[in-house]
Amino acid sequence: MAQPGPLLPQIEAELRQHGVPLRWAITQAVCRPDGRRQLTLEAMVHQPALLV
Amino acid sequence: MTRPGDPLPTVMVVPTGIGCEVGGYAGDAVPAARLLAAASGCLITHPNVMNGASLYWSDPRIHYVEGSSLDRFAAAELALQPVRSQRIGLLLDAGIEEDLRLRHLQVADGCRASLGLSLGPVETTTAPIGVSLSQGESGASWGQLARPDVLLEAGERLRDAGATAIAVIARFPDDPDSEALTAYRQGGGVDALAGAEAVISHWLSRQLNLPCAHAPALSPLEIDPQLDPRAAGEELGYTFLPCVLVGLSRAPALWPADQAPAESIRAEQIGAVVAPAGALGGAAVLACAERGIPVIAVENPCVLSVTAEA
Numbered sequence: 001m002a003q004p005g006p007l008l009p010q011i012e013a014e015l016r017q018h019g020v021p022l023r024w025a026i027t028q029a030v031c032r033p034d035g036r037r038q039l040t041l042e043a044m045v046h047q048p049a050l051l052v
Numbered sequence: 053m054t055r056p057g058d059p060l061p062t063v064m065v066v067p068t069g070i071g072c073e074v075g076g077y078a079g080d081a082v083p084a085a086r087l088l089a090a091a092s093g094c095l096i097t098h099p100n101v102m103n104g105a106s107l108y109w110s111d112p113r114i115h116y117v118e119g120s121s122l123d124r125f126a127a128a129e130l131a132l133q134p135v136r137s138q139r140i141g142l143l144l145d146a147g148i149e150e151d152l153r154l155r156h157l158q159v160a161d162g163c164r165a166s167l168g169l170s171l172g173p174v175e176t177t178t179a180p181i182g183v184s185l186s187q188g189e190s191g192a193s194w195g196q197l198a199r200p201d202v203l204l205e206a207g208e209r210l211r212d213a214g215a216t217a218i219a220v221i222a223r224f225p226d227d228p229d230s231e232a233l234t235a236y237r238q239g240g241g242v243d244a245l246a247g248a249e250a251v252i253s254h255w256l257s258r259q260l261n262l263p264c265a266h267a268p269a270l271s272p273l274e275i276d277p278q279l280d281p282r283a284a285g286e287e288l289g290y291t292f293l294p295c296v297l298v299g300l301s302r303a304p305a306l307w308p309a310d311q312a313p314a315e316s317i318r319a320e321q322i323g324a325v326v327a328p329a330g331a332l333g334g335a336a337v338l339a340c341a342e343r344g345i346p347v348i349a350v351e352n353p354c355v356l357s358v359t360a361e362a
Binding site for chain 1: 067070119120127188189190192194195196200247250251254255258331333334335338339342356357358362
């Protein structure tokens, strides 16, 4: 759910919870009845811990 | 102060792997890029726009900047220093068969001999990169790398050997009978390879701060009489490499914005960003929009519907 203000820092903070973002895009944006924006992201992240 | 007739640095984005009607195939956005370069005098765009496999267009007004570096430029983290030429290192995936590897090395030889490009060291990864392809719920193409570590290590060796730009050639999975490939060759659907290509170049460019671009290594396809002209550039030869080498040969050097030489192009100079009207949810467009740079949304249907209204 997008908060008021610039989107980029919010998206980057969200993605960093999953790894180092390599590539991402907003693939859907929906304005909910309460006026808030719900964004769907697709992303590819690097997770060093998963390397074998 | 900008005067009439001065170049107006303009960013053109056509995200890869989302099936754009223009720019979703093999360098089929080049005519639009040429037009924008002529109009603006300075166009900053990315390999998906300019790469047509065996086809390419070299124009000193067009600055070829890998996608994640373009994102960082738009966010004012990087500045772009135009250079006369780059010394391009070749990074080959250990998963490429010997014949296919030789084809790519011969393309490099040809570009050196016929175009006079400066091609530097060649490195091979110590193990196959292991590219796999996937598709998101949106329909956009994505991809995974089993061994990003060996890709990065080979890139570091190239940099240490004097390469100032890197052309990556990774073995991609052949799937000649897939419906997606047939649709793509006939002018429909999404480029299934594109998402993984972007992941490769984003990973390397972000880690090394060097211009990077990627060409997939694939076995040749049977001839398709229904081939769409927009995909034809990829069927003229055995590799997708010539456009990458030409693009990188004059790609601007990447500098942290606060350390860049005076002649560099900076985000503060961007006059406009041009992007498909349904694909406004990428990092470069958002960075520009959030800094008050005009966004020109162009009708260019794709699988996404992330518009200015959304």
